[in-house]
Amino acid sequence: FTTVIDRNERAPLGSRKYSRDIKIDCGIVFAGNGISSPGVYECYEGRKADYSIGAINIKGKAVLFCFDYPDSIESKSGAGFPLEKRIMNAYEKGAACVILFSRGNKFPFITLNFFPSFSVPQIPVIAVTENDALEILASSGINREQFLKDWTAKGFPPESRELISGIRMAVNSGFNKSETRHFIFRYRAAGFNKGNMDKIAAVNEKAYNFLTASFKLLPRTDKKLFAVYFKGYDTKLFFTHHWGKGLSCGAGVFNVSEGAVPDFGLAVHENMHSLWGIDASSFLNEGIGMYAEALATRKNKNDIKTFAFLKQEKLSPLKEMLKYIIGSRGVQTDVGYPAAGSLTRFLIEKYGLLPFRNLCRLEEKRNGTGQEDAPWIEAYNKTIDEIDKEWRAYLEGEFK
Numbered sequence: 001f002t003t004v005i006d007r008n009e010r011a012p013l014g015s016r017k018y019s020r021d022i023k024i025d026c027g028i029v030f031a032g033n034g035i036s037s038p039g040v041y042e043c044y045e046g047r048k049a050d051y052s053i054g055a056i057n058i059k060g061k062a063v064l065f066c067f068d069y070p071d072s073i074e075s076k077s078g079a080g081f082p083l084e085k086r087i088m089n090a091y092e093k094g095a096a097c098v099i100l101f102s103r104g105n106k107f108p109f110i111t112l113n114f115f116p117s118f119s120v121p122q123i124p125v126i127a128v129t130e131n132d133a134l135e136i137l138a139s140s141g142i143n144r145e146q147f148l149k150d151w152t153a154k155g156f157p158p159e160s161r162e163l164i165s166g167i168r169m170a171v172n173s174g175f176n177k178s179e180t181r182h183f184i185f186r187y188r189a190a191g192f193n194k195g196n197m198d199k200i201a202a203v204n205e206k207a208y209n210f211l212t213a214s215f216k217l218l219p220r221t222d223k224k225l226f227a228v229y230f231k232g233y234d235t236k237l238f239f240t241h242h243w244g245k246g247l248s249c250g251a252g253v254f255n256v257s258e259g260a261v262p263d264f265g266l267a268v269h270e271n272m273h274s275l276w277g278i279d280a281s282s283f284l285n286e287g288i289g290m291y292a293e294a295l296a297t298r299k300n301k302n303d304i305k306t307f308a309f310l311k312q313e314k315l316s317p318l319k320e321m322l323k324y325i326i327g328s329r330g331v332q333t334d335v336g337y338p339a340a341g342s343l344t345r346f347l348i349e350k351y352g353l354l355p356f357r358n359l360c361r362l363e364e365k366r367n368g369t370g371q372e373d374a375p376w377i378e379a380y381n382k383t384i385d386e387i388d389k390e391w392r393a394y395l396e397g398e399f400k
Contacts, residue, residue, distance in 0.1 A: 001124075001125075001126055001127075001171065001238060001239070002100070002110045002111070002112060002124075002125035002126060002127055003110075003111050003112070003239070003240060003241045004111075004112050004113070004114060004120050005111050005112065005113050005241075005249070005251070008250065008251055009120060009251050010240060010247075010249055010251035010252065010254065011173075011239070011251075012124070012171065012173050012239055013087075013112070013120070013121065013122070013123065013124055013125045014097075014122055014123050014124035014125070014171075014173070015122075015124075015171070015173035015174070016122055017186075017226075018173060018174070018175040018186040018228060018239075019174060019175075019177075019186075020173065020174045021170065021171065021172055021173055021174040022124045022169070022170065022171040022173050023169070023170050023171075024062065024096060024097045024124060024167055024168065024169040024170075025166070025167075025168045025169075026060055026061050026062055026096050026097065026166060026167060027061045027062070027162065027163065027164075027165070027166050028061065028062045028063075028064050028099070028136065028162075028163045028165050028166060028167055029044075029056055029058050029061050029062070029063050029064065029160070029161070029162050029163065030046075030064050030065070030137060030158075030160055030161055030163055031043040031044060031046075031056075031058070031063045031064065031065045031090075031160050032065055032066075032156075032157030032158065032160050033065055033066055033067065033069055033071075033073060033074060033078070033086075033157050034063070034065035034066075034067055034081075034083075034086035034087075034089070034090065034098075035073065035077065035078070035081045035086060036086075036089050036093075037077075037081065040073070040077045040080075040081075041073050041077065041156070041157075043065065043157070043160055044056050044058060044093065044160065045160060046159045046160030046161045047159055047160070047161035047162065048161075048162055049162040056160060056161075056162060057094075058090065058093050058094060058095050059093065059094030059095070060094060060095075060096050061095060061096060061097075061162075062095065062096060062097035062098070062099055062166075062167045063090045063095045063097070063098050063099065064098075064099040064100075064101070064133060064136060064137075064163075065086070065098075065099075065100065065101075066100075066101050066102065066103055066130075066133070066157075067083050067086065067100055067101075067102065068102050068103055068104050068105075069103045069151060069157065070103060070104070071151065071152070071154075071155050071156050071157065072155040072156055073155075073156050073157070083100075083110070083112060084112050084113065084114050087112070087121055087123075087125055088114070088119065088121050090121075090123075091121030091122075091123050092121075095123060096123060097123055097124050097125070097126070097167065097169070098123065098124075098125040098126075099125075099126055099127075099128060099133070099136075099167070100125065100126070100127045100128070101127065101128050101129065101130050101132070101133035102127070102130065103130060106129060106130065107129060108127040108129075109127065109241060110125075110127050110241075111241045112125075124169070124171065126169070134147065134148075136163070136165050137163070139163075139164075139165045140161075140163035140164045140165050141164075172188070172190075173239070175187055175188055175189075175228065176188070176189045176192075176197075178194075178197055178201065179224065180201045180204070180205055181205065182204075182205060182208045182224055182225060183201065183204055183205070183208075183224055183225050183226075183227055184224045184225070184226050184227070185197060185200070185201060185204075185227050185228070185229065186226075186227070186228045186229075187200075187228065187229045187230075188230070188231065188235070190231075191229075191230065191231030191232075191235070192229065192231065192257075196257075197229075199261070199262055200229055200257060200262045203262040203263075203264050203267050204227060204262075204267050204271065206264065206267075207264060207267035207268040207271045207296070208225070208271055208275075210268060210296055211268065211271060211272055211275055211292060212275070214292070214295060215272075215275075215292070215353065216353075225252065225253065225271065225274050225275075226251065226252030226253070227252055227253040227254075227255070228240075228252065228253070228254045228255075229255055229256075229257050230254070230255070230256050230257075231256070231257070231258070232256065232258070233245075233256055236254065236256050239254075240254050242254065244327060245263075245266060246266050246269060246270045247270070248269075248270040248271070248272075248273030248274050248289070249273075250279075252274065253270045253271060253273075253274055255267070255270060264296060264297070265293045265296055265297045266293075268292050268293050268295075268296040268297075269289040269290065269292060269293040270289070272288060272289050272292040272293075273285065273288075273289050276288055276289075276360075278357070278360040278361055278364050279364050280359075280360040280361075280363035280364045281322055281323075281363050282324060282325050282326045282327070282336075283321055283322050283323075283324050283326065283336060283339075283340045283343075284322075284340070284344070284359070284360050284363055285326075285360075286326045286336065286337060286340045286341070287340035287341055287343055287344035288344055288356075288360070289341075290302055290337055290338065290340055290341025290344065291341050291344040291345050291348065293341070294341055294345065299345075300398070301338075302337075302338040302339075302340075302341030302342040302345060303342045303345065303395060303398055303399075304399075305338035305342075306335075306338045306339045306341075306342035306395060307395045307396075307398070307399045309335050309338075309339065310392065310395055310396075314331070314335060315335065315339065315392075316331075316335070317385075317388060318343070318384055318385070318387065318388035318391070319372065319384050319385065319388070321335070321336060321339055321340075322372070322384065324336040326340065342391075342395070343391055344356065346390075346391050346394050347359075347380075347387070347391075350390075350394075351380060355379045355380060356379070358378075358379045359375055359376065359379035359380070362374070362375030362378055362379060363375050372384065
């Protein structure tokens with residue numbers, strides 16, 4: 001199920017930010033590559049239900065297309081028509097649903113970013129395997145093997161057409177809602193009762209108060225924070241395309257709560273991201289979350305783990321770790337989380353919160369433009385290597 005991701009929303013397309021269930025029962029139109037543009041390609045011209053040729057009315061129907069078939073049109077014009085644009089075009093023509101398949105990705109797992117956020121098309125978008133797409137076409141009498149051969153041989157999509165096949169789909173995406181002083185919560189009633197959510201809400205309010213008291217620079221705003229809670233990892237993955245216990249982004253906090261007692265450390269960590277409000281490198285972003293979590297649970301837990309990695313010679317140079325994508329599998333996550341928290345503690349407790357916040361803002365602005373030492377020199381008057389040396393000496397001294 002395709003998820004929209006931007007600063008204001010991270011939710012299944014068509015759910016209106018978890019506020020309504022999705023129900024689809026309609027016919028399907030095959031629309032080639034989904035590109036509709038005069039002089040380029042018109043995917044909505046083809047064989048209509050009465051077998052005549054012309055403009056196909058897709059209002060109230062599901063549109064099926066391949067968004068990356070390596071043909072002449074895709075190679076020449078595809079970059080000018082990103083997937084978001086193709087979906088928006090179908091939405092503006094009245095489509096009830098979009099069904100995507102990929103030639104290059106056997107199991108497409110898609111997230112989309114519509115900008116500006118008010119333009120998010122509220123229709124469901126699902127991704128199916130190429131085999132499933134061919135089965136849909138075969139059910140309308142299309143020879144699946146010949147279909148792909150013709151597409152490749154001719155170098156442009158096969159004829160668009162209304163299919164005799166249909167789609168029926170239901171997604172329970174209308175989550176229950178509860179509000180507290182600082183939060184709006186969404187949750188599935190099948191996973192949480194009111195008692196569970198009262199406890200979760202209390203933990204999040206406690207985390208908010210802890211953070212605003214501990215970090216004086218955190219913004220105070222009248223706008224409530226948005227948080228969604230899931231009972232299991234599979235449900236969270238389905239709705240957010242994120243595998244992990246917690247996720248924070250500009251759109252809100254998305255957490256898994258498995259037991260009866262909510263995780264205070266997790267609530268502190270994820271809400272810190274929301275309140276911090278700076279999108280620096282993955283390492284620095286997770287550093288402030290891990291530092292806040294440690295303050296709320298066990299202050300030196302990141303240092304203990306990081307020192308162990310240092311002794312085992314598993315702690316890479318800081319310049320290398322700053323490029324880590326924390327959350328990916330392996331060393332980048334296993335070492336990256338505690339190391340980021342340890343470095344953040346060292347910088348904040350030695351130099352103060354303001355220089356670290358300034359560093360994060362400078363990193364956010366730099367955004368891969370080179371001159372990797374520049375933000376550090378401006379914030380601390382030291383290079384990354386000089387900070388790295390100080391940090392390692394701090395760890396050695398702490399556990400001497």
